[in-house]
Amino acid sequence: MVEKVLLTREAPFHTLKEYRAEGGFQALEKALKMSQEEIIAEIKRSNLKGRGGAGFPTGIKWDGVRKKTADILGFPPKKYLVCNGSEGEPGTYKDRYLIKKNPYTLIEGMAIASYAIGTYGAIICIKEVFKKEIAILQRAIGECIDAGLIGDDAMGSGQALPLEIALGPDSYLLGEDRAQLEVIEGKPAWPRAKGMIPVEYGLYGQPTVVNNVETLATVPHILRNGADWFKTIGTPDSPGTMIFTLTGDVNRPGIYELPLGTPLRTLIEVYGEGARPDRKIKAVFSGPTNAVIPAHKLDTPLDFGSMRNIPSGLGSGGFIVYDDTACILQAGLNFSRFLAIESCGQCVSCKSGTGRITRRLELLESGRATEDDVLSIVAECQQMKGQGRCFLITEEGVEINSLFYHFPEEVAEHLEFGCLRKRPLVLPKIKDFDESTHTFIYDEAYYDRSLAEGRHILYPT
Ligand SMILES: Cc1cc2nc3c(=O)[nH]c(=O)nc-3n(C[C@H](O)[C@H](O)[C@H](O)COP(=O)(O)O)c2cc1C
Ligand code: SF4
Structure with a gap:
């Protein structure tokens, strides 16, 4: 085969x-x-x-x-x-x-x-x-x-x-x-x-x-x-292979070409060698584009149709894994900040909407958000979908909304106590890959550089 x-x-x-x-x-x-x-x-x-x-x-x-x-x-x-x-x-x-x-x-x-x-x-x-x-x-x-x-x-x-x-x-x-x-x-x-x-x-x-x-x-x-x-490779809906980038909380991050239709679990557990000892996979993101994939959906085949049906998406084949020590809202906040910075500002609803959501997620992380903040995030996410000149605004709406849908208990916990998982998560913006050690090198200066270049988040006053 x-x-x-x-x-x-x-x-x-x-x-x-x-x-x-x-x-x-x-x-x-x-x-x-x-x-x-x-x-x-x-x-x-x-x-x-x-x-x-x-x-x-x-x-x-x-x-x-x-x-x-x-x-x-x-x-x-x-x-x-x-x-x-x-x-x-x-x-x-x-x-x-x-x-x-x-x-x-x-x-x-x-x-x-x-x-x-x-x-x-x-x-x-x-x-x-x-x-x-x-x-x-x-x-x-x-x-x-x-x-x-x-x-x-x-x-x-x-x-x-x-x-x-x-x-x-x-x-x-x-x-x-x-x-x-x-x-x-x-x-x-x-x-x-x-x-x-x-x-x-x-x-x-x-x-x-x-x-x-x-x-x-x-x-x-x-x-x-x-x-x-x-067409002998992959599935009838999605023939061929795809090159997957696997990062985050797995033992062997890396770049793996696999036939489309391979279960996400195989990518993570066989190729990525699974979660670290005494930890469990909590969720997987296929970039900032699609809805988060909770652990109970890891058996989904990696093909266009199946991923759309769960509902999420293949994106460009980049899968970022988080285990149960990671704060799912912090992961979402990283993506929201990224989209808020990258939004070009041609559409008001995008630049100000991504800024407002980012700000409220920051409040939630630090335990200063109210129930109204949570309701506002969800309402704004709903309104964003399909707006704007390009898909970036929809990405924000779909992805952030999915966190509130799949992890309501974590949202409630944040409202009461703020973030209880103090582990800092990096934005997985990849700069390089060391194949000999299976290590990705991230662009850790991204936020500071963006600000220095005048690319900013439009925070609400
Ligand atoms: C915000 C945004 C960022 C994108 N970034 C990329 C990218 O880095 N590379 C890429 O090939 N397509 C990217 N796309 C998708 C492209 O617009 C386009 O659909 C793609 O290049 C078409 O190639 P394909 O038909 O071979 O997939 C992006 C789309 C959006 C909305
Ligand atoms: S929707 Fe696209 S074009 Fe409009 S502001 Fe956002 S990034 Fe720019």
């Missing part, structure tokens, strides 16, 4: 020669002999879903752009492919890990996507602070251009497949696809209005596909081995 697609070998691919020796670029060679329609039909048949958070079917997105014969003003379109390499979600490190292990499979996937969509330009957008990954990508892209695999005449096919890198700020919103397009155009990372979807109005107003690193890196494997092979 196939268990891994992307991380099949431990050692990183250091050179193009190594990658080609293991079949690299055979998929692009095959793709260049196929029509655009045939490639997209194969990706649609594979039921590949985006690994960036929303789980949107990749083939449908590609087809939407391929079929565009005019831009929004009715002129012949210049289509774009953008690879979202911003990876800003706390608890996630899989895209950087993948780039470090094998940048070539991403480049090959982008070349295939560019050809299938009929793009004018392809861009990897990555945070300027990801220095190591940028250097790896620059070198690998240079090698591929020098070898004639991409560039003006890809593999002697007469097909131009250019590829560039765009650098962006260390902001969570750089990962939001419409904000990312603004950044590539030289503007701040502020999401565009809701209706401006990239397939219709993307980079420079042109039809654009935005896909996550892992999504694009999976494409060569599907083309080389076929959609039927891909």
Whole structure:
């Protein structure tokens, strides 16, 4: 049974020669002999879903752009492919890990996507602070251009497949696809209005596909081995694998590629080697995006449908585990602070709402909140869902509300005594991963730096 697609070998691919020796670029060679329609039909048949958070079917997105014969003003379109390499979600490190292990499979996937969509330009957008990954990508892209695999005449096919890198700020919103397009155009990372979807109005107003690193890196494997092979891995709803980042209160945090449909409990207990001695898992967060997963739901399969049904979500595959010594409200407060800082302020209900909730959670932690504060948090969370230009405001509403729903006894305890679990929890904003010791390095200067940069929480007076 196939268990891994992307991380099949431990050692990183250091050179193009190594990658080609293991079949690299055979998929692009095959793709260049196929029509655009045939490639997209194969990706649609594979039921590949985006690994960036929303789980949107990749083939449908590609087809939407391929079929565009005019831009929004009715002129012949210049289509774009953008690879979202911003990876800003706390608890996630899989895209950087993948780039470090094998940048070539991403480049090959982008070349295939560019050809299938009929793009004018392809861009990897990555945070300027990801220095190591940028250097790896620059070198690998240079090698591929020098070898004639991409560039003006890809593999002697007469097909131009250019590829560039765009650098962006260390902001969570750089990962939001419409904000990312603004950044590539030289503007701040502020999401565009809701209706401006990239397939219709993307980079420079042109039809654009935005896909996550892992999504694009999976494409060569599907083309080389076929959609039927891909569908033997994972579940019918969610074929293939996903690279999970496991952090928090487990014995062996790490990055694990597993078939979709693997129970969350297996990720935590088998791969993460479970909770520390004499402790029990209390709850798991899939980043700041989704509802918290209480311990009694650990048998849920890690696939898009099952996670949605419990209800939570796969997010970008980052799972942060807390045991019974952790304060669940403090964990929520960390996420709420993060979202309040990252909120760009274009929508009043978001900037002031995340600020108000954060403030009330702080009062609750310190034992100074009233029942009215609790009722206000829950009411505000309800009102936030679906508001605003982007999903950030909904993330706050969904996640914080879920804490009050699943852990009412802990809320009551806080109202009476304040926090009784004095263990400080860090925001799991990952800076690096030491594979030899299975240790994640967190960005501990995040809050101070954000304030120094003028990115603040809008507290109520
Ligand atoms: C606030 C916010 C942050 C996001 N951050 C990321 C990110 O860091 N990386 C990513 O691939 N997608 C991120 N997304 C999702 C993207 O908007 C988009 O759905 C995704 O890049 C599409 O790629 P996919 O179809 O391959 O999943 C974010 C969305 C929101 C609302
Ligand atoms: S919802 Fe929040 S983060 Fe998104 S655009 Fe509005 S203010 Fe900015």
